Amino acid sequence: MSRKLFEKTIKIDPVFKGKIIDLEVQDVELPNGEQGKREVVHHPGAVAVICVTDSEKMVLVKQYRKALEKAIAEIPAGKLEKGEDPRLCAQRELEEETGIKAAYMKEVASFYTSPGFADELVHVYEAADLSTGEVHTDEDEFVERIDVTLEEAKNMIKTGEIHDAKTMYAVQYWEMMKK
Known part of the structure; x- marks a missing residue:
């Protein structure tokens, strides 16, 4: 260096x-x-999951974020436990928050959220080979699943309903993959 x-x-x-x-x-x-x-x-790091259903809808979860004092829609995500494999964490978080199981997770990217002061690294995966699982969020986690089209997701960015970088990235990735 x-x-x-x-x-x-x-x-x-x-x-x-x-x-x-x-x-x-x-x-x-x-x-x-x-x-x-x-x-x-x-920060121990996190995972985020881009999940698009067979009906061409992106799976989001809406939850209240105390630091923002508002609810926003986000792609399913969660914190890594010490030593946890990010791919397995992504599968777990997707099912816990949405009730969707993914037999396959493709690693899309990883990025630092705020490198000016934090070492948090988010691993982004794309879920595939989907099936129905069971929702079982953490006891202090309250989420509402919403499935949206690409146009709805882009409009949610405009209105501030989607207001976080990982989800904006996911929408952009989805749009690029459709072309």
């Missing part, structure tokens, strides 16, 4: 250790020799 783009960690102060994230403040040596501080959020 180029020295001019590297920041050496000098000191780490743990600030918060939570159920989902950990936060620390790092003292760093900047490429120019000066010192700075970085607030870093550690």
Whole structure:
């Protein structure tokens, strides 16, 4: 790695250790020799699933997001457990949230959600060979499944009903694959 783009960690102060994230403040040596501080959020990673039914509808779940103080529609997604295989997590999350089983998961992409301060990596899969399973969300998770056409999904982006990057990415991916 180029020295001019590297920041050496000098000191780490743990600030918060939570159920989902950990936060620390790092003292760093900047490429120019000066010192700075970085607030870093550690997250175990997540999966997200692009699921389009045989009737050409994308499966979304609508849920209330406390950080936003509103409900938004999203593709099924969930947090990885330590050491968990992302593909298996994607299959589990899809069935838990939507009642759909996928015999096959194709890895589409992975991306960092907010690399300026967090290390969360989201693995995106496309579900295939679908069958009916059973919805069984976590005890503190309340979701409503909605199936939408491509045009409905694009309109939901315009109105802010879809307002997160992973779902916007999924809609764009779906549109590209249809061409």
